[in-house]
Amino acid sequence: MTAGIDTPDRRGRTGLDRHGRDLTGNPRVRVHDVEVLSCHWSVLRNTTFDYQHRDGHWSREQRETYDRGDGATILLYNTGSRSVLLTRQFRLPAYVNGHPDGMLLETAAGLLDGEAPHEAIRREAAEETGHRIGMTEAVFQVYMSPGSVTERLHFFAAPFDSARSDTDSHGVAAEGEDIQTVEIPFDDALTMIRTGEIADAKTIMLLQWAALDGPFRRAHP
Known part of the structure; x- marks a missing residue:
């Protein structure tokens, strides 16, 4: 057996x-x-x-x-302050494969665990950032590593209010999570992609979407 x-x-x-x-x-x-x-x-x-x-x-x-099941991720943005809210947490696979300390800056994310994607990402956003979000915008669905991993990741975006969370430490302690939230000016986040300070694929994809088609896109003349 x-x-x-x-x-x-x-x-x-x-x-x-x-x-x-x-x-x-x-x-x-x-x-x-x-x-x-x-x-x-x-x-x-x-x-x-x-x-x-x-x-x-x-x-x-x-x-x-x-x-590992399918998952969802979300870019939380504030157009008024022109900033995004990311998380910082330890990622062992990145640490053992060359990342200096394994502490990655990322968009909030998690597994669906049987929920609909839009419901799961609201739960994950609350757990990882302390923000309870309303309506979400579905961006795209992507196979992140189709050569070996079955996961399909659902991408979302939603506005957040900086004043609604009074702590920058989050996560589910029972699952060993120790997550810090970091609010970053959007233009600085784009620069951090170029410098390698942001090296997480889903985060880079959402930041570039925000610049090209999302809340921070520039109006064409």
Whole structure:
């Protein structure tokens, strides 16, 4: 008996080896086997499949996929002060892969955990920044690392009021979160992309959207 397959894993899941076996959207892909390598929290699978190349021949392939569920992120902005509200928190994967201290500046984000994206991002914004936001603007949906990670990230934007939060320390303590909020002038945030001080992909995407099509876009003559 294997946890996550025959018996519930630590999150109560079973049948994790069935994921992806019944896909029929691409006739050039035939899934043969799905092996669960780990399901401690997210799920790491090794999938064996046949792939038909453009010249017609078939090859047997194997790919590992990391399934952490889908997520959402949001850019909080204030047009009056021309600023954005970002978070700063420790990210171990970035730390072990060359970031000086692992403390990344990011837009608020989190997993959907079964909620609709617009509901999940309101929850995450409140937990990570202390701001309860109203209407959100859906920006786009993106596969962030499609070569290995299944996650699709839903991007949002919403205004915030600097006076509504009286502390800059947030996060869910039970989950080990220790999150600081940082309000940054928008033009400074763009400069920080160029200097490398902001090195998080979702944050860069939302800041560039804000400059090109969002609340800080410049009117064309």
